[in-house]
Amino acid sequence: MLRDTNALAHVIQTYAKTKRLRRGKQLHALLICAGYTPCTFLTNHLVNMYSKCGELDHALKLFDTMPQRNLVSWTAMISGLSQNSKFSEAIRTFCGMRICGEVPTQFAFSSAIRACASLGSIEMGKQMHCLALKFGIGSELFVGSNLEDMYSKCGAMFDACKVFEEMPCKDEVSWTAMIDGYSKIGEFEEALLAFKNMIDEEVTIDQHVLCSTLNACGALKACKFGRSVHSSVVKLGFESEIFVGNALTDMYSKAGDMESASNVFGIDSECRNVVSYTCLIDGYVETEQIEKGLSVFVELRRQGIEPNEFTFSSLIKACANQAALEQGTQLHAQVMKINFDEDPFVSSILVDMYGKCGLLEHAIQVFDEIGDPTEIAWNSLVSVFGQHGLGKDAIKIFERMVDRGVKPNAITFISLLTGCSHAGLVEEGLDYFYSMDKTYGVVPREEHYSCVIDLLGRAGRLKEAKEFINRMPFEPNAFGWCSYLGACRIHGDKEMGKLAAEKLVKLEPKNSGALVLLSNIYANKRQWEDVRSVRMRMRDGNVKKLPGYSWVDAGCKTHVFGAEDWSHPRKSAIYEKLDSLLDQIKAAGYVPHTDSVPLDMDDSMKEKLLHRHSERIAVAFALISLPIGKPIIVKKNIRVCVDCHSAIKFISKVTGRKIIVRDNSRFHHFTDGSCSCGDYW
Numbered sequence: 001m002l003r004d005t006n007a008l009a010h011v012i013q014t015y016a017k018t019k020r021l022r023r024g025k026q027l028h029a030l031l032i033c034a035g036y037t038p039c040t041f042l043t044n045h046l047v048n049m050y051s052k053c054g055e056l057d058h059a060l061k062l063f064d065t066m067p068q069r070n071l072v073s074w075t076a077m078i079s080g081l082s083q084n085s086k087f088s089e090a091i092r093t094f095c096g097m098r099i100c101g102e103v104p105t106q107f108a109f110s111s112a113i114r115a116c117a118s119l120g121s122i123e124m125g126k127q128m129h130c131l132a133l134k135f136g137i138g139s140e141l142f143v144g145s146n147l148e149d150m151y152s153k154c155g156a157m158f159d160a161c162k163v164f165e166e167m168p169c170k171d172e173v174s175w176t177a178m179i180d181g182y183s184k185i186g187e188f189e190e191a192l193l194a195f196k197n198m199i200d201e202e203v204t205i206d207q208h209v210l211c212s213t214l215n216a217c218g219a220l221k222a223c224k225f226g227r228s229v230h231s232s233v234v235k236l237g238f239e240s241e242i243f244v245g246n247a248l249t250d251m252y253s254k255a256g257d258m259e260s261a262s263n264v265f266g267i268d269s270e271c272r273n274v275v276s277y278t279c280l281i282d283g284y285v286e287t288e289q290i291e292k293g294l295s296v297f298v299e300l301r302r303q304g305i306e307p308n309e310f311t312f313s314s315l316i317k318a319c320a321n322q323a324a325l326e327q328g329t330q331l332h333a334q335v336m337k338i339n340f341d342e343d344p345f346v347s348s349i350l351v352d353m354y355g356k357c358g359l360l361e362h363a364i365q366v367f368d369e370i371g372d373p374t375e376i377a378w379n380s381l382v383s384v385f386g387q388h389g390l391g392k393d394a395i396k397i398f399e400r401m402v403d404r405g406v407k408p409n410a411i412t413f414i415s416l417l418t419g420c421s422h423a424g425l426v427e428e429g430l431d432y433f434y435s436m437d438k439t440y441g442v443v444p445r446e447e448h449y450s451c452v453i454d455l456l457g458r459a460g461r462l463k464e465a466k467e468f469i470n471r472m473p474f475e476p477n478a479f480g481w482c483s484y485l486g487a488c489r490i491h492g493d494k495e496m497g498k499l500a501a502e503k504l505v506k507l508e509p510k511n512s513g514a515l516v517l518l519s520n521i522y523a524n525k526r527q528w529e530d531v532r533s534v535r536m537r538m539r540d541g542n543v544k545k546l547p548g549y550s551w552v553d554a555g556c557k558t559h560v561f562g563a564e565d566w567s568h569p570r571k572s573a574i575y576e577k578l579d580s581l582l583d584q585i586k587a588a589g590y591v592p593h594t595d596s597v598p599l600d601m602d603d604s605m606k607e608k609l610l611h612r613h614s615e616r617i618a619v620a621f622a623l624i625s626l627p628i629g630k631p632i633i634v635k636k637n638i639r640v641c642v643d644c645h646s647a648i649k650f651i652s653k654v655t656g657r658k659i660i661v662r663d664n665s666r667f668h669h670f671t672d673g674s675c676s677c678g679d680y681w
Helices: 005-018 021-033 040-052 056-064 071-083 087-099 106-119 122-134 141-153 157-166 172-184 188-200 207-220 223-236 242-254 258-265 274-286 290-302 309-322 325-337 344-356 360-368 375-387 391-403 410-423 426-440 446-458 462-471 478-491 494-507 512-524 528-540 571-587 603-611 614-625 642-655
Strands: 549-554 557-562 632-636 659-662 667-671
Touching: 005 021, 005 040, 021 040, 040 056, 040 071, 056 071, 071 087, 071 106, 087 106, 106 122, 106 141, 122 141, 141 157, 141 172, 157 172, 172 188, 172 207, 188 207, 207 223, 207 242, 223 242, 242 258, 242 274, 258 274, 274 290, 274 309, 290 309, 309 325, 309 344, 325 344, 344 360, 344 375, 360 375, 375 391, 375 410, 391 410, 391 426, 410 426, 410 446, 426 446, 446 462, 446 478, 462 478, 478 494, 494 512, 512 528, 549 614, 557 614, 571 614, 571 642, 603 642, 614 632, 614 642, 614 659, 642 659, 642 667
Parallel strands: 632 659
Antiparallel strands: 549 557, 549 632, 659 667
């Protein structure tokens, strides 16, 4: 048999296919011991066998010692290097083949082009494309599919489409490359259109195509299209494939259909992995069902599956958005236990979580413990200072970030401009806005323009804000008009307030805030007929005012309060404390701001309404429920009113407690009768 070259080649080929490296080595050793010098034909098979089994050193040693190489030798080595992620070496070997005068086969081209795609080297890929066209194989199935994939991975979809169109024969690999390419650059509609065309062409559908298409459906929240793809999954029998199941769970989760996501997740418990659980958790987080997300996390741990950085990031993000400090700190402990606190994304989310929960010092501490902060971590810290109204600190962090060579992006400037706006740093904010494109190469977007409107409006510079709006390259978005409307209310500009309200209502017809703010402007001017007219408009348009509520965590439970709330089990103790506080703060100099109540009634009734606002009830409850050493953190779904802001300042003074209030705009830190915002918010 040792002299039968064809038989030996067949055996080596079998070992390569089945990856039986040990048997392949034994046969090779036997040949050497027998004094048999393999010919080029047999050596090519050995090089291929070692490459396919991942023993690249052996393959290279054999290749380098070959007395004669042919086209198959070069192709086997290039393919082996590319398959084993030695992409630069694969391209160098391809170049060596050309120097030796060999004309590459479509398989050599395919491997070299795959290497270019993996390196993201579009220039080298284009050279390969030109060479393939020169040899007349640019449209061959393998070469064309890999060229198309290379262009799409490098973001050159125009070139990818051109290659695809010129291919006379297209298979599922070609179509998958198109769909995947469109998805990767965010052209999700085009990805779905390509899938439709693939169906029309009756091309065989595999699980890779289905996963790419479901990814596009999820990004577009195209649940209807996703359901039709789901039916194809069931029809083709791919529902039990773990990757397809994960893609379905992810698609339904991103579309907000958590019932369907949960149903897919529960089909086969054997076909679940950390990705399956993370997709479901992320869906619950995005639909603000944090408790369900946490229960899925508990189930994941019970099954002995280790969470990954994406699992933790999703849950910690939920805790940040809900200001759920207790759950957030527990997750932080688990993150540290399995050493994910060094992951740049997880650590950045932790900075954000502590910041949004009001614990500024903890956020800074987590950031300081990051060895080499990424752009995301710096952005998180700038954002935290911005949320807390500490504009000067946000600027310092921004300058440190730039000095470290970290390039700011669009998100950085939103946080920076927000910080400047809440701190009254108008000139600094304007300077940063106008330097965005010129100095940092970041083109301002709608959000940045809206931040400038907010910056000028809060400072009472309404005329400048209006001039800025007129110079904008586009109409302000809802946030921009809302900011301007709020400024008009604070500074009493009825006419401009009316204009802003109309613009905002046009953008968001069901936004009650616009009409409520307009009503407040009229009420401050004591134009009660106009107030009634606005309220009638709300009633006729079925626009309901968003009710204000506040919540506070105590005893491992979240306690939620509304205005005039009598539902809490400890209502008697709460209202007794509330009345006691009113007497104390009045004695300390508190005077109710009854003008902030936009109703035609006497001052005593207005005072009574103010006294029972939700944030004040929450503070009273916290004072009787939390130990002295624990900070009082109250969260509110709408902006804290002027009177409550004043009252809580006095409460912090008479009780000697630090009180943190997070409303829908920013944080207020009340200590000893003053607020971190300096009464500017």
